[in-house]
Amino acid sequence: MAFQTLDSIPAGQQHHVTRVALAGVLGDRLVELGFTPGAPVQLLRRAPFGGPLQVQVRDFVLSLRRADAQAIHTEQAA
Amino acid sequence: MSADTATASRPLEVALAGNPNTGKTTLFNALTGARAHVGNYPGITVERRVGMHDAAGQPWRVTDLPGCYSLSAHSPEEEIAHHALTGRTEDPIPDVVVVVVDAANVARNLLLLLQIAEIGRPVLVALNMMDAARKEGIEIDVAALQRELGCLVVPMVAARGDGIEALNEAVAEVAAHPERGRITETAWPQPVTDAIDKAREVLARFSLQRPPESNGGVLWWLATDPDVADAEAPGLGTALLQAVPRPDDPTQDPRRLATVARFTRIDALLSRCVKRHIVTTSGRSERVDRVLLHPGLGAVLFILAMTALFQAVFAGAQPAVDLVESGMGALSDLARTHLPDNLLRDVLIDGVLAGVSGTLVFLPQILMLFLGISLLEDSGYLARTAYLVDQLMARIGLPGKAFVPLLSAYACAVPAIMATRTMPDRRDRLLTIMVAPLMSCSARLPVYTLVTAAVFAHQAPIWGIFSLGGLVVTAMYALGFLLAILSAFVLRRTAIKGGGAPLLLEMPPYRWPRWRNVARMLVDRARLFLTQTGTVIVALTVILWALMTFPRQGLDPDLRTARETHAQTLQEPARADALAALEREDAQVKLQNSVAGRIGHAIEPTIAPLGFDWRIGIGLVGSFAAREVLVPIMGQVFGRGSQADIDDRYAADVGKTMANSGALTPLKGLSLMVFFAIAMQCLSTLATIRRETNSWGWPIFAVFYLNSLAWLMSFAVYQIGTRLGFA
Known part of the structure; x- marks a missing residue:
């Protein structure tokens, strides 16, 4: 199934993280x-x-730049 | 009395750890009351807060560790937290670590708990803000959580003082039985255990002074930034990276697999003791965000909030500033009349008292700004402002968090630079500090008034409506702003390379500010400013006073006596006028003969191309104290006498005298305004930069780059203006 990226999903839609495709410290973070x-x-x-x-994400609300969110792959929750 | 006096005489070392926005500070304040010491960890600007808590039996010495989401050192806060837990700071290794956990956000908070337990410290959980969690519909079975984790869990509402007694008992129990504070190790997947083994071999080769005590401790060194490891032992970071390289697929990196393993464990155990531990939308805060982050309405409310903040700093603090000035003025007058007329009196009044006054005068603005900031921060709105303006600020090369400090810099750079503490990234913060003095602060206005009243007031309005003076002043504001953008751009690529931290900013739930926290923060800010920045301001003021005073050569004594004798023959009021004129002239000559006066002379060749003569040169030296001081210094140099109360009339009078003597023309005036719009003529700002960057290098750099830039711009204005035929 094709993944989506966090910056492109519709607001308010429930998703699951599938992968953080970002190397280095920012990805670790x-x-x-x-x-x-x-x-x-x-x-x-x-x-x-x-x-x-x-x-x-989980119970945590944060702000994130679009470029960084692009590296977070998601999948729509069933 | 306890039989074991050795234990009783030593307070229990208790560290508070936790994520930001968990109410950790509230708990610290509740435990320590007013008896806390706030300072910095040496070498960096991470705050170190230590206080005493009277627990029954053995008192605690409580260290409030910097708030952080994880222990792996990607930020100075995390590095300090780890180093404090492992005895690498000036504080002893804590006996017990209280991990403050936000009951509404348990999963992410428990990550830090596991990491701290992993490095071998006895832990317990202060499960804080139980009330807020309950309101969000989160039910936590505390007994089950305690069973699952294996360490003590104390439910609390620190803001109300609920649970402090239970916390006292729990800490005492863990202190007496450290094994009660252990958590079993996470079941690491194979790649992680392999990596731990490899890293352990590397660490053994480097024989650290305080080697890690556990697998978790080894893992910490592996996951930390190579720079931090290299600081501990040269080459360690590189060696660890060689032994456990980062794979091409970042998701297979053992460092990350370890984090994922911890979360897997946390999710599993929470599923057994928290109902609805995954909330889809944080109800109340989300509803508020729908308004406050609305693209239209949110922007309007943001502008209103920022206008209110700015007005509070710019205008709201003014009555208190006036009060400080008149109070200190009265004190100086009192000292002047009651102390014997000698050098000691002068140094006391014009050096020390002037410095103290020059420190106190910033206090109202600092308190106003930090009142605003702490209300914004405590309520959760400050993080939202960064979200709202991030894109706008990115265009000028700064993060959203630089907005509030730079806005305040239009009132005064001193509180603005202090406000950069809310910025998490060191380089972003440094950059903001370096460009903040370019925002046209209120101390520049008397200088602008001096010039505009003297040379632009009588010019015909532009298009019949805009006064030329007003336009020129507006242009100065624009100039400062444009140069700030330009400087940020250049500095980012030269002196302050890198940075541009990712915006990973928690947007905490909205909360009512805790007045106790706000009050505490204001007291801490004021105390730090007065003791640490204030002392530097006083010292610099005394030095400057000495430069402007010695070697104390006034009018020729014979001439003076002759004129005095002559004056005595006159009738009042002519006699008083003649004597006053004599005093003014004596002060004028004294200043011209002083070291500062001689420097003014000496620098004339360098400032002549800007249109300034040596008399303005003296002003440039003297107004280093503060920009507005240019006005009374010019008053003294041009024989109009110096005046403490710098009102518009006095500034205009001094300016006109300068214009009549030819020192000021429209072009020279413009050049002078441009110089003051840019130059770092403010020792209080320097003292603040020194304090906030913990170095003399950055304030010296700031003077160098800003004054060079000022010189270049004034040079351009005067030379091009002259070529174009202006005068």
Whole structure:
């Protein structure tokens, strides 16, 4: 099944993380914040003019730039 | 009295660890009351907070570790947290680590708990904000959680003081029986155990002074930044990276597999003791965000909030500033009348008291700004402001978190630079500190008034409506802003390479600010500023006073006596006028003969191309104290007398005197304004940069780059203007 990336999913739709395809410290950091395979994730909203995203992973709400969110692969929850 | 006096005489070392926004600070404040010491860890600007707590039996010495999401050192906070837990800071190794866990966000918080337990410290959980979790519909079976984790779990509402007694008992129990504070090791997958074995061999070769005590400790060194490992033992970071290279597929990196294994364990155990531990939407905060982060309404509310903050700093603090100024002025007058007229009196009044006054005068703005910031931060809105402006700020090369500090810099760079503490990335923060002085602060206004009143006031309005002076002042604001963008761009590629940290910013649930936390933060800020920045300001003020005072050569004594004698023959009020004029002239000559006066002379060749003569040169030296001081110094140099109260009328009067003497023309005035818009003429800002960067290198760099830039811009204005036929 084709994966989606966190920056492109519709706001409010429930997804699961499948993979953090980002090497190095930033990728490590995302995993430590809870972006582990299977973790529930949701795009809450996008800031206007190409600004960052507001994202909820597990119980944690954070902001994330679109370019970074692109490296987070997701799959729509059943 | 305990029989074991050795134990009783030593307080129990308790460290508070936890993620940001877990109420860790609230718990620290509840435990230690007012008896806490706030300072910095040496060499870096991570705050170190230590306080005493009277627990029955044995008192605790509580260290509030910096808030962090993980222990692996990707940030100074995490590095310090690890180093403090392993005895690498000035504090002793903690006997017990209280891991503060947000009951509404358990999974992510438990990651840190596992990491701390892994490195071998006895832990217990303070499960905080139980009330908020309950409101979010999260039910936690504390007994089951305690069973699953194997360490003690104390449910708390630290803000109300609920659970402190139970925490006292739990800490005492773990102190007496450290094995009660252990958590069984996570079942690592094969690649992780292999990596641990390889890393252990490497670590053995380097024979560290404090070798890791456990598998988890080895894993920490493996997962940490190579720089941090190299700082511990040269070559260690590289050797670890060679022994356990990062694979092409980042998801197969043992460092990450370890994190995933911890989360797998956490998810499994939480499924047995937390109901609804995965919430789809945080109800209440999400509803507030729908308004506050709305593309239209949210933007309007943001602008309103920022305007209110700016007004509070810019105008709201003014009455208190006036009060400080008049109070200190009265104190100086009192000292002047009651102390014998000698050098000691002068150094006391014009050096020390002036420095103290120059410190205190910033306090109202600092308190106002930090009141605003702590309300924004405590409520959860500060993180939202960064989200809202991130894209806008990215265009000028700075992160969203730089917005509030730079906005405040339009009032004053001193509190603005202090406010950069909210910025997590060191380089972003440094960059913001370096460009903040370019924002046109309120101290520049008297200088602008001096010039515009003298040379632009009588010019015809542009298109009949815009006064030329007003336009020029507006242009100065724009110039500062544009140069800030340009400087950020250049510095990012030269002196402060890298940075541009990813925006991984927690947006915590909205909460009512805790007044106790706000008050505590204000007291801490004020105390740090007065003791650490204030002392530098006083010292620099005394030095500057000495430069402007010695060698104390006034009017020729014979001439002075002759004129005094002559004045005595006059009738009042002519006599008083003549004596006052004599005093002004004496002060003028003294200043011209002083070291500062001589420096003014000496630098004339370098500032002549900007249109400044040596008299303005003295002003440039003297106004290093603070920009607005240019006005009374020019008053003294041009024989109009110096005046403490720098109002518009006085500034205009001084400016006109300068214009009449030819020192100021429209072009020279413009050049002077451009110079002051850019130059670092403020020793208080320097003292603050020194304090906030923990170095003298950065403040010196700031003076060098800003004053060079000021010189170049003024040079361009004056030379091009002259060529174009302006005067």
